[in-house]
Amino acid sequence: MAATTSITFMNVMYTDIGINLTSKQFNHDAAAVVQRAIGANVQPMILTGTSTANSRQGAALAQQYPGVLFATAGIHPHDARHFNEESINELRLLLLQPAVVSVGECGLDFDRDFSPRSLQEECYEAQLQLAAEIKKPLFLHERAAFARFNSITDNFSTGLPNAVVHCFTGTLQEAKTYLDKGYYLGFTGAVSDVKRFAHLKEVIAYMPMERMMIETDAPYMMPKNVDRQVLLPHHERRNEPAFLPYVAATIAHIKNIALADVAIQTTMNAKKFFAL
Ligand SMILES: [Zn+2]
Known part of the structure; x- marks a missing residue:
């Protein structure tokens, strides 16, 4: 059963480790989206960089909201076909900024294969190399590529900083493999999708709280338990960082613990992991 829709969100802070705020779905009201998130006690927030261009935009946004917004700098596997030596240099420069934390x-991503796999691998290896050099933690994306992803990552394991596998939707066995390596896992509204991601219930039940982080992955991954009345007209399908407490509520429900405990522990993990 999904968590109930009438949730009292107490006065604790939630940390959203993954928002695509530079998505064109937020073009017209990004500032209002940030304000609504702050109003819902969701801060700090970390903007996800998926290309050199939007990593640059994310870093600029983070500068406008010191202590509230942070950013990652990286290239999503979908964008690997545009990657070259110059892009790595650009990421390196962005990562010198204190607000660019990962x-x-x-x-x-072998699910959609928007870039050829050989280029995805090359682009990934270059960013692992960069993380080893810069010593900032890794924000990882893996979809339908578990075996190859792990074999590449393991080749670097000695020199790598810690990692979070974001938007985790894999199996319990895959979760255990990551936990054994010391990684953190990031969970989205997928945890409330009991049709498509029913198996996440056992993953959440198993997860040690001290290795869990939460994220909206907004504008994607709308939690299924969001109150209809909080959805904005014309944006009924767009997820927002303000909805992060619904992700926490599903986790609290599955683990049978207090919502505040999920908020406090995942915030503590994020602050430590990203040095916020
Ligand atoms: Zn991703």
């Missing part, structure tokens, strides 16, 4: 998102 390398990624980077990884492999």
Whole structure:
């Protein structure tokens, strides 16, 4: 059963580790989206960089909201076909900024294959190298590429900083593999999708709270338990960072713990992991 829709969100803070605020779905009201998130006690927030261009935009936005917005700098596997040596240099420069806290998102996506796999692998390896050099943690994306992703990552394991596998939707066995390596896992509204992601219930039940982080992955991954009346007209299908407490509520429900405990523990993990 999904968490109930009438949730009292207490006065605790939630940390959203993954928002695509530079998505064109937020073009017209990004500032209002940030304000609504702050109003819902969702801060700090980390903007996900998926290309050199939007990593640059994310870093600029983070500068406008010191202590509230942070950013990652990286190239999503979908964008790997545009990657070259110059893009890595650009990411390196962005990562010198204190508000740019993580390398990624980077990884492999063999589900949609928007870039050729050979280029995805090359682009991923270059960013692992960069993380080892810069010593900022990794924000990882893996979809339908578990075996290859792990074999590439393991080749670097000695020199790598810690990693979070964001938007985790894999199996319990895959979760255990990542936990054994010391990684954190990021969970989205997928946890409330009991049709498509029913298996996440056992993953959440198993997850040690001290290795869990939460994220909206907005504007994607709308939690199924969001109150209809909080959805904005014309944006009924757009997820927002303000909805992060619904992700926490599903986790609290599955683990049978207090919502505040999910908020407090995942915030503590994020602050430590990203040095916020
Ligand atoms: Zn991703």
